[in-house]
Amino acid sequence: MTDVEETLKRIQSHKGVIGTMVVNAEGIPIRTTLDNSTTVQYAGLLHHLTMKAKSTVRDIDPQNDLTFLRIRSKKHEIMVAPDKEYLLIVIQNPCE
Amino acid sequence: VFDINGTDVTPRPLYHPDPLTGTAKPSKLLTSQEGSLGSEFISSYSLYQNTINPSTLGQFTRSVLGSSTVSKSSVSASESIAEDLEEPSYKRERLTSFTDLQVIRAAPEKIVTKEDLEKNIEIILTETETLRFFDLPTVMVSVESEEAEKVTQRNKNYEVLCRNRLGNDLYVERMMQTFNGAPKNKDVQCDKIIMEDKGIMSTAWDLYDSYNAMEIVSLSVKQSVVESSSKANVLPKDQDQRLPGSTTEKNIETSSLMDIENVILAKIHEDEEDHSDAILKSDKFHQDLFFMERVLMENIFQPKLAAYRQLPVLKEPEPEEPEDVLESAKHEEVEEESKKEEEEEIHAEESTIPANLERLWSFSCDLTKGLNVSSLAWNKTNPDLLAVGYGHFGFKEQKRGLACCWSIKNPMWPERIYQSPYGVTAVDFSIGAPNLLAVGYHNGTIAIYNVRSNSNVPVLDSSESPQKHLGPVWQLQWIEQDRGTTGDDKREILVSISADGRISKWVIRKGLDCYDLMRLKRTTAASNKKRGEKEKKDEALISRQAPGMCFAFHPKDTNIYLAGTEEGHIHKCSCSYNEQYLDTYRGHKGPVYKVTWNPFCHDVFLSCSADWGVIIWQQENVKPSLSFYPTTSVVYDVAWSPKSSYIFAAANENRVEIWDLHISTLDPLIVNTANPGIKFTTILFAKQTDCLLVGDTDGQVSVYELRNMPTVLETGRGDIMDTLLGSKSNQSA
Numbered sequence: 001m002t003d004v005e006e007t008l009k010r011i012q013s014h015k016g017v018i019g020t021m022v023v024n025a026e027g028i029p030i031r032t033t034l035d036n037s038t039t040v041q042y043a044g045l046l047h048h049l050t051m052k053a054k055s056t057v058r059d060i061d062p063q064n065d066l067t068f069l070r071i072r073s074k075k076h077e078i079m080v081a082p083d084k085e086y087l088l089i090v091i092q093n094p095c096e
Numbered sequence: 097v098f099d100i101n102g103t104d105v106t107p108r109p110l111y112h113p114d115p116l117t118g119t120a121k122p123s124k125l126l127t128s129q130e131g132s133l134g135s136e137f138i139s140s141y142s143l144y145q146n147t148i149n150p151s152t153l154g155q156f157t158r159s160v161l162g163s164s165t166v167s168k169s170s171v172s173a174s175e176s177i178a179e180d181l182e183e184p185s186y187k188r189e190r191l192t193s194f195t196d197l198q199v200i201r202a203a204p205e206k207i208v209t210k211e212d213l214e215k216n217i218e219i220i221l222t223e224t225e226t227l228r229f230f231d232l233p234t235v236m237v238s239v240e241s242e243e244a245e246k247v248t249q250r251n252k253n254y255e256v257l258c259r260n261r262l263g264n265d266l267y268v269e270r271m272m273q274t275f276n277g278a279p280k281n282k283d284v285q286c287d288k289i290i291m292e293d294k295g296i297m298s299t300a301w302d303l304y305d306s307y308n309a310m311e312i313v314s315l316s317v318k319q320s321v322v323e324s325s326s327k328a329n330v331l332p333k334d335q336d337q338r339l340p341g342s343t344t345e346k347n348i349e350t351s352s353l354m355d356i357e358n359v360i361l362a363k364i365h366e367d368e369e370d371h372s373d374a375i376l377k378s379d380k381f382h383q384d385l386f387f388m389e390r391v392l393m394e395n396i397f398q399p400k401l402a403a404y405r406q407l408p409v410l411k412e413p414e415p416e417e418p419e420d421v422l423e424s425a426k427h428e429e430v431e432e433e434s435k436k437e438e439e440e441e442i443h444a445e446e447s448t449i450p451a452n453l454e455r456l457w458s459f460s461c462d463l464t465k466g467l468n469v470s471s472l473a474w475n476k477t478n479p480d481l482l483a484v485g486y487g488h489f490g491f492k493e494q495k496r497g498l499a500c501c502w503s504i505k506n507p508m509w510p511e512r513i514y515q516s517p518y519g520v521t522a523v524d525f526s527i528g529a530p531n532l533l534a535v536g537y538h539n540g541t542i543a544i545y546n547v548r549s550n551s552n553v554p555v556l557d558s559s560e561s562p563q564k565h566l567g568p569v570w571q572l573q574w575i576e577q578d579r580g581t582t583g584d585d586k587r588e589i590l591v592s593i594s595a596d597g598r599i600s601k602w603v604i605r606k607g608l609d610c611y612d613l614m615r616l617k618r619t620t621a622a623s624n625k626k627r628g629e630k631e632k633k634d635e636a637l638i639s640r641q642a643p644g645m646c647f648a649f650h651p652k653d654t655n656i657y658l659a660g661t662e663e664g665h666i667h668k669c670s671c672s673y674n675e676q677y678l679d680t681y682r683g684h685k686g687p688v689y690k691v692t693w694n695p696f697c698h699d700v701f702l703s704c705s706a707d708w709g710v711i712i713w714q715q716e717n718v719k720p721s722l723s724f725y726p727t728t729s730v731v732y733d734v735a736w737s738p739k740s741s742y743i744f745a746a747a748n749e750n751r752v753e754i755w756d757l758h759i760s761t762l763d764p765l766i767v768n769t770a771n772p773g774i775k776f777t778t779i780l781f782a783k784q785t786d787c788l789l790v791g792d793t794d795g796q797v798s799v800y801e802l803r804n805m806p807t808v809l810e811t812g813r814g815d816i817m818d819t820l821l822g823s824k825s826n827q828s829a
Binding site: 003004007008010011014015016017022030031055058059060062063067068070077079081083085086088090092094 | 299300301303304305376377378380381382384385386387388389391392393395396398508509
């Protein structure tokens with residue numbers, strides 16, 4: 001357990017990381033470093049996107065599955081590690 | 097019933113017991129006006145009005161009832177009727193038709209069972225033949241025929257009759273009332289049928305999941321799973337109902353079996369908090385965190401890693417970073433700036449740029465700060481994995497030590513950390529079992545760790561072994577030795593050299609996949625004698641054992657190896673002789689810290705020592721071939737470049753030097769100075785890339801890239817010494 005906490009702390013302290021979130025399948029945040037409204041917003045939106053991405057991947061080949069999702073925008077990069085029970089979301093600003 | 101014209105207009109019943117026989121008989125109606133009883137239906141027998149009406153009526157009503165008892169009475173009635181008539185054939189007809197009717201009436205007494213209700217009954221609607229209710233063709237009589245007069249007379253009589261009809265007593269208007277069935281309204285109310293829209297989008301993976309899940313379910317024994325499987329069977333059939341994605345979430349569900357189970361399980365699960373903890377503790381989460389960290393690292397270090405891997409460096413579209421102080425722990429800004437410099441350099445012509453060392457990044461973290469890097473080793477199978485041993489530099493004050501495994505993909509935190517109370521002096525990865533890491537300590541212990549696990553406990557330890565080393569283990573190496581002489585298979589052995597003057601060979605007898613803590617069985621008896629004669633340096637026995645500092649096995653012949661001692665001598669020894677050395681190379685005045693064979697030219701080897709010098713030797717020659725004394729500082733480490741036989745690197749106290757013998761034997765090609773206060777202690781070349789790893793006393797392992805090195809000559813690798821000796825410039829101290 002402490003290992004996990006330590007890793008989470010390390011990730012949060014990395015250069016450029018704006019926020020780290022762990023939300024469960026219903027969208028309730030388990031661990032987050034941002035405020036609740038932002039977290040809920042991210043969780044809701046990314047959940048849909050992840051489902052869609054997963055559906056796309058599996059439509060092409062049902063034996064395949066989505067493991068990681070990265071969205072690079074002008075300002076940040078959003079990285080999502082999806083799972084059946086949770087979503088691990090990290091927002092990083094890789095430039096500065 | 098007859099109308100005025102005598103035609104039969106009795107209303108026929110709707111019940112036609114035998115329509116086939118009916119169609120054949122209409123002619124009977126018309127043949128005789130007097131007794132046109134020719135219809136086959138009982139009820140439609142029409143008789144003379146006056147006498148027979150009541151019986152007809154009775155007959156009619158009774159026949160409508162259709163009970164079997166009627167038949168007898170009507171038979172008698174028909175007989176009586178038949179008596180009045182002259183045609184005997186009626187009886188027969190009547191009877192036959194009657195019997196037909198009798199049979200038919202008895203038929204439909206079947207009980208309709210439930211299955212019959214459920215049965216699909218085919219109803220075929222077809223057009224029946226035209227039934228003629230009434231057909232009166234005209235009769236035409238020729239005027240000149242015999243009957244003409246009669247017909248005309250009759251017609252005239254008829255006209256007279258019609259005229260006299262009104263007011264005539266013979267004709268009475270009579271009314272008849274029919275029974276009107278009382279209408280009755282009947283209402284039925286049923287429960288409201290609730291309609292629900294249900295839609296599902298069946299995707300390819302959805303179907304795949306369901307089929308796969310059903311296969312799994314058929315093997316499973318669980319009750320709940322079986323129940324939910326029946327539900328899942330229904331859902332895939334909803335293919336035709338495709339609702340657009342805009343409907344609410346309640347209507348759309350994935351038909352995957354696992355999700356149904358999850359829903360069931362989630363409802364059963366009472367404690368929310370437990371669930372979230374479970375998530376955090378799960379292995380998958382751990383793995384995801386691991387990947388996430390690596391992805392972040394990749395983002396942060398992307399240019400450096402790309403340079404390391406010799407990929408083109410992506411340029412970020414952003415403003416230039418301001419320059420920052422060099423000594424800060426985070427060197428990213430510096431790297432950014434130097435990267436930009438270097439990019440500008442790239443645009444310039446390459447030939448004018450001298451070779452230089454470009455610092456990419458450094459492996460360091462809080463744990464390693466302040467410790468001295470004592471050894472570096474690459475993993476033999478995973479080129480990204482690096483083992484680093486940390487100890488204390490001032491070897492008198494040995495405190496805790498650390499052996500870390502770093503991955504190139506994560507320069508900020510080591511993958512594995514193995515702590516120990518003693519300083520680490522040597523590390524090496526095994527060749528045959530690349531997950532085994534041998535670590536040598538300052539107290540002479542050798543431990544073998546399995547890097548697959550994170551635990552701090554070594555797999556094997558030599559601390560209890562009676563023949564363990566008594567002094568610091570200065571070097572460890574796994575050697576694959578062909579032990580054809582002893583009849584064994586090619587086996588990997590661990591060779592160590594330590595300050596107690598012994599080179600020992602460690603063999604793990606029970607196989608390399610043993611995880612129990614077990615004693616190493618060493619055949620040091622054989623090799624101990626080899627080194628037991630460390631006492632004798634080059635002559636007869638001397639009691640004192642000379643501490644060994646380093647060794648190197650010949651790349652081709654693993655029987656021969658070199659050993660460097662603290663006295664400055666390098667001995668060539670063989671595994672088959674453990675009594676004496678084959679040769680001694682004298683040239684150094686101080687302890688020889690490193691000796692290493694040239695990877696291409698197998699007769700040449702290199703050594704460095706505390707007497708500030710680096711010497712190149714030839715195997716046959718006991719005198720030095722070339723020596724270098726660049727500075728007045730101890731040379732801690734030296735290594736040949738894996739790419740060229742002319743290039744080697746040397747780590748002084750405060751400089752890293754790259755020498756290219758092809759270009760010059762007087763000066764190093766590149767000199768990289770360290771930050772003040774930091775000494776470089778170890779070097780290691782990276783195999784596939786042009787990079788150099790340098791460890792220092794601050795606990796950092798810096799990765800440098802060799803840029804703009806002169807091109808490697810493919811030819812002449814083996815002739816290095818001839819080339820050099822031809823133009824040699826020997827410098828003796």
